[in-house]
Amino acid sequence: MKNRLKVLRAERDWSQAVLAERxxxxxxxxxxxxxxxxxxxxxxxxxxxxxxxxxIEEIFDDEHE
Amino acid sequence: xVYDPSVPNSREKTRFYIAVWIAxxxxxxxxxxxxxxxxxxxxxxxxxLFAGPALGxxxxxxxxxxxxALRNAGFAWAMAVVAGWIAAHGALFIGNTAFAAxxxxxxxxxxxxxxxxxxxxxxxxxxxxxxxxxxxxGSGFLVRHLRPGP
Numbered sequence: 069m070k071n072r073l074k075v076l077r078a079e080r081d082w083s084q085a086v087l088a089e090r091x092x093x094x095x096x097x098x099x100x101x102x103x104x105x106x107x108x109x110x111x112x113x114x115x116x117x118x119x120x121x122x123x124i125e126e127i128f129d130d131e132h133e
Numbered sequence: 134x135v136y137d138p139s140v141p142n143s144r145e146k147t148r149f150y151i152a153v154w155i156a157x158x159x160x161x162x163x164x165x166x167x168x169x170x171x172x173x174x175x176x177x178x179x180x181x182l183f184a185g186p187a188l189g190x191x192x193x194x195x196x197x198x199x200x201x202a203l204r205n206a207g208f209a210w211a212m213a214v215v216a217g218w219i220a221a222h223g224a225l226f227i228g229n230t231a232f233a234a235x236x237x238x239x240x241x242x243x244x245x246x247x248x249x250x251x252x253x254x255x256x257x258x259x260x261x262x263x264x265x266x267x268x269x270x271g272s273g274f275l276v277r278h279l280r281p282g283p
Contacts (some may be wrong), residue, residue, distance in 0.1 A: 069283065085143075088143045088146075088147070089143040089144075091143075092142065092143055092146075092197075093143060093197035093198075094143060094146040094147040094149065094150065094197050094199070094200060095143070095147050096147065096150055096199060096200070097146075097197045097198070097199035100199045103281075104281070105280065105281060105282065105283060106198075106199045106202060107283045108198060108199075109198040112197070112198055
């Protein structure tokens, strides 16, 4: 699943570790989501959307890469 | 969200990965020890390194979902090894029973004291099963970790 997480993080000048702390996940989880290795669970997708004040659809695109 | 001091924070969740690398090192030691008889003494050390993190992974539940996906992949691979092991013994039982029944039907009742088929000796060694299962866990975790897609 494509996502804009890396772009959104970069816009805020956050490191993966900072984003991981804000989402309460491991840094590896952030990296895996950004690189498309892992699709987040629905609760985590909601947390990400709330953190960036966007809808889930604005961050994630369910079209396969 | 209500603060709960027992919930691991991001840094602690990151440290879980270190525990798994230790477990994978342990499984590698177990495999190396079993495949080279000279290092048999290292098998116990491998077990010790593997067992702690593995038990922690089984009983703890507050991981992030990526870690759970990796853990589940490792457990699935380990379970596949155990299932294969059980299937081999099941097939052996069926084969020997069928042979005995076939012999009895074709030539009258005969007393078969020795089983017709047998498995390689390592199938009767629980240490090999533990070693293969541990190695499969590590392999599953690593493959899922290195796989490019979800």
